């Protein structure tokens with residue numbers, strides 16, 4: 001069975017992803033502290049006790065560096081402010097043809113409103129730090145994490161930006177394992193900035209319209225949903 005690693009998997013998005021990904025994969029829940037990873041896995045198993053022994057067997061607590069050196073596919077779920085530095089500090093642990101999916105969204109807050117961050121996306125900054133063989137993708141930015149953790153089904157589209165179609169295909173296979181999430185290819189890493197910017201729209205929409213956990217779905221007439 002394939003193992004997916006979550007970098008900073010102990011937070012809101014990490015917990016949400018790990019309970020869904022564990023339906024199909026082993027999941028290494030990474031943390032700066034092994035003790036914290038063990039405690040969070042314990043917490044998840046208590047909160048999801050109906051999932052029983054299978055979930056217990058599939059969630060593996062680990063230190064971030066151990067996880068990065070062991071798995072082929074990593075999803076980074078650390079706050080955007082520390083994502084680039086976190087990858088820099090682990091750069092020597094990456095190897096071979098790994099896939100690195102960044103969920104981070106570069107945001108700025110001005111006058112009580114969120115805006116897309118100016119300059120290169122977090123995903124592009126991360127790609128520039130990693131060996132060329134490691135392919136970076138941006139994905140999951142618009143998936144509401146708390147809702148994902150609470151619910152067994154979440155509907156929405158996951159926009160993916162990455163430089164190679166083969167990397168997109170690998171990301172899509174992972175995303176499709178989460179029931180009712182649809183992966184959609186947006187383009188190269190240069191458009192990751194646009195995907196990251198969508199998070200600011202969701203945050204503003206939620207605040208100004210009193211919405212809880214909004215997300216995006218792309219509607220088209222050939223595939224009505």
Ligand SMILES: NC(=O)c1ccc[n+]([C@@H]2O[C@H](COP(=O)([O-])OP(=O)(O)OC[C@H]3O[C@@H](n4cnc5c(N)ncnc54)[C@H](OP(=O)(O)O)[C@@H]3O)[C@@H](O)[C@H]2O)c1
Nearest residue numbers: 008010011012013031032077078079080103104105141145
């Ligand atoms: N929350 C959402 O709804 C949502 C939705 C889509 C995308 N995202 C994106 O997903 C990412 C994670 O969001 P989140 O809400 O899950 O974050 P979070 O819960 O605040 O943090 C996630 C984890 O990051 C690690 N971390 C915190 N500070 C760190 C530091 N200074 N250096 C290294 N690691 C640190 C912590 O793990 P350890 O202490 O165990 O190391 C923490 O459990 C963000 O980039 C966000 O843009 C969030």
